[in-house]
Amino acid sequence: MENKKPDNIVYSEDKGYNASFLPYATSVGAPIIKVDDIVSWKSRGITNVNKEFENKFNELKNQYQKLMEEYEWNELVYSAKFAFEPVIGEIYHLYAGEDGVNFLSLIGPNEWNKEYLGTFKLNSDKKWIALHQKETSFF
Template identity: 30%
Template sequence: MIFYRRVETKAILLGLIENYCFVKQFKISGRPKAMLTIVNYYKMSQDSKSEKSTYYTGEAKFSPVPMTVSSPAIKLIDKNKVRANAVEAMHMQAHQQIGMLRKQAELIMQQVQEIEDRLKISELIYQADMRFKPVMGQIYHLYEKEEKGKFLVSMIAPQEWGRSKAFSRYLSTIRLLSDSTWDVLDKASFNFEEFEEAIPSNQDA
C-alpha cells in the first residue's frame, strides 16, 4: 500500500508521462496495467484542464461567441459583399451630389442669361425717346412711334391715352431697377427680336 501511494504521487506520474517507454517496462506485483490506467487517467485530466483553460469563462454578454440559445447569431463577414456595397453607396452619393451641382449650375446659367437679356434690352430702351429722367423702382411704358424703328418711353399707360396718342403700337411695361437696368414686366407680349432689329436700323439711318 505504501508503494502504491508513492506511485500515485504527482512527481512519479509526471516522470511516467514524460517517459512512456519507462511506463511499459515498469511492473509492480505483475500489475503493469494498473499503472498505465493511472498514467492515462492523469494525462486525460491534464488535457481536459488545458482545454478548459481555452474556454471563455466570463459573463455571457461579453462573450465573443454565443453561450446561450437566446444569444445573437454570429455571422461570417463576406468581405467582397461589403466592398461591393461600399462602392455602390459611394457611386450613389457621388451621382446625387453631381446631380445637385448640375441643377445649381443650370440655375446659375439661367440667371446669367436673364441678366444678359436684361442688359441688351436696357441698352435698346436707353436709345428710345425719353423726355424725362426715370426714377428707380418706377414703372413706365414702351411704345413704338408712328415712324417705324423709333420708340418712346412714357409714364402714361396704354389705357390712359386719349385720341391723340403719340404711338402706333404698345410694346411692353418696364421698370427701372437699382442697377439702372430695365426689367420687362410682361415678357409674354414683348417681342425682343423685333425690338432689337428695329433699333440698329434706326441708328444706321
C-alpha cells in the same frame, strides 16, 4: 511527421507564423470579415453628386438667362428716345416708333394706338425693371 503543423494554424515556409498580418480570418473562432460593396456605394454617390451638379447648373443657367433678359431690356430702354429725365419709382412705357427708333413715354398703351413693347419702372440703381412686356425673347 514532426514538421507537420495542424490545419488550423497559419504557417508558411517562407513567412513563418503570419496570421496577424493577413487580411482575412485565420481561425475557426475569428469574426467574419465581410467586404463592403464599395462599387454600389460609389455609383450611388456619383449619381447623387451628378444630380446635384445638374440641378446647380440648371439653376445657374436660368439665372444667367434671366440676367441676360434684364440686360437686353435695359439696353433697349436706355437706347430709346426720350426728352425727359426719368424719375426713380415712376412707371414708363416703351413703344416702337414709326422711324424705327423706340421711345419712352408716360402715356399708357390703352390711351393711344402705338406699337407697345413694355412697361418699366426705374429703380434706385438706375436699372429698369420690366413690369410687363410684349412676348419677346432675346435668345
